[in-house]
Amino acid sequence: xxxxxxxAAALLxxxxxxxxxxxxNDIISIGDSMPSFSGLPATDGGSYSSSxxxxxxxxxxxxxxxxxxVRGMDAGLIELVESFEGQDVEVVGFAVNxxxxxxxxxxxxxxxxxGYNFVYLFDESQALGRALGATRTPxxxxxxxxxxxxxTGLLTNSPARETRDGDVMFTNGAQTTFYTRDxxxxxxxxxxxxxxxxxxxxxxxxxx
Numbered sequence: 183x184x185x186x187x188x189x190a191a192a193l194l195x196x197x198x199x200x201x202x203x204x205x206x207n208d209i210i211s212i213g214d215s216m217p218s219f220s221g222l223p224a225t226d227g228g229s230y231s232s233s234x235x236x237x238x239x240x241x242x243x244x245x246x247x248x249x250x251x252v253r254g255m256d257a258g259l260i261e262l263v264e265s266f267e268g269q270d271v272e273v274v275g276f277a278v279n280x281x282x283x284x285x286x287x288x289x290x291x292x293x294x295x296x297g298y299n300f301v302y303l304f305d306e307s308q309a310l311g312r313a314l315g316a317t318r319t320p321x322x323x324x325x326x327x328x329x330x331x332x333x334t335g336l337l338t339n340s341p342a343r344e345t346r347d348g349d350v351m352f353t354n355g356a357q358t359t360f361y362t363r364d365x366x367x368x369x370x371x372x373x374x375x376x377x378x379x380x381x382x383x384x385x386x387x388x389x390x
Contacts, residue, residue: 206381207334209315216240216329217313222276222303225290230274230303238270238327239369241362244311244387245275245302246319247292248283251384254342254350255320256296262337262363263299271366275302277319278311279388311387321382324365324375333365335380353383 204211220231243259245252263273275298277284286304293302305311314323324333338361340354365375 204315204334205379207315207317207379209313210323210331210334212331212334212378214331216242216323216325216331217310219303219305219310222305222310223286224304225286225293225298225302228301230301232329235272235274237272239272239366240325240329241271241273241366242310242314242323242325243273243275244314244316244319244321244323245277246279246284246385246387247277247288248279248281249319249385250343250345251341252319253296253344255337255384256298257350258337258342258357259320260297260299265363266366269370271370273300275300276305276310277303278305278308278316279319280306280308280390281388284388308389312389317387318382318384319387320384322362324362324369326369332369333362333375333378335361335377335382337362341383 216232218232220233221229222231223229259273259275277289279285282288289302289304292298316323320337322333322335322337323331326332338357339359340352340357342350342352345351361377361380365378368375
């Protein structure tokens with residue numbers, strides 16, 4: 183009898199776990215609150231907490247310097263930031279990998295080389311990535327003024343990667359749908375993003 187009760191409880195737990203998760207995310211779902219963070223060092227020499235960002239729309243993006251999918255997307259990310267210049271939007275990159283070419287010194291070098299125009303944080307604890315359920319680099323998380331998740335996933339419908347020759351190749355040809363940009367624009371207009379979720383594509387996040 184006890185064995186049956188334990189099996190039933192385990193089954194209920196298994197069924198219950200995905201209820202709070204998103205379509206493509208095991209941890210966070212649309213409408214969930216943004217996890218807080220504090221004292222994370224940045225490539226500009228500062229230290230930042232979640233309370234330092236008060237824009238109507240806040241975008242967190244999971245990055246890794248070594249990743250060819252991040253390198254392929256760098257130009258698109260920079261353009262995204264530029265396209266909302268002067269509007270109430272902030273973009274914050276974060277990295278959690280412990281490999282040397284993804285740590286803060288390499289982040290500083292990479293950001294300067296490609297011209298990153300946003301705050302770029304390093305989280306040694308990896309807590310932010312875990313709380314967001316980030317599994318890929320790049321992976322975008324768009325939060326509204328109340329810091330509720332409104333969109334998560336891809337930058338566009340054609341993820342780009344850098345080849346060994348330094349060229350940029352697009353997975354699905356020319357980019358025609360700009361998911362993250364459209365999600366931000368929808369929130370600024372008082373609407374909800376549609377779609378709210380896409381499946382991120384890129385390198386896997388290396389959690390310890």
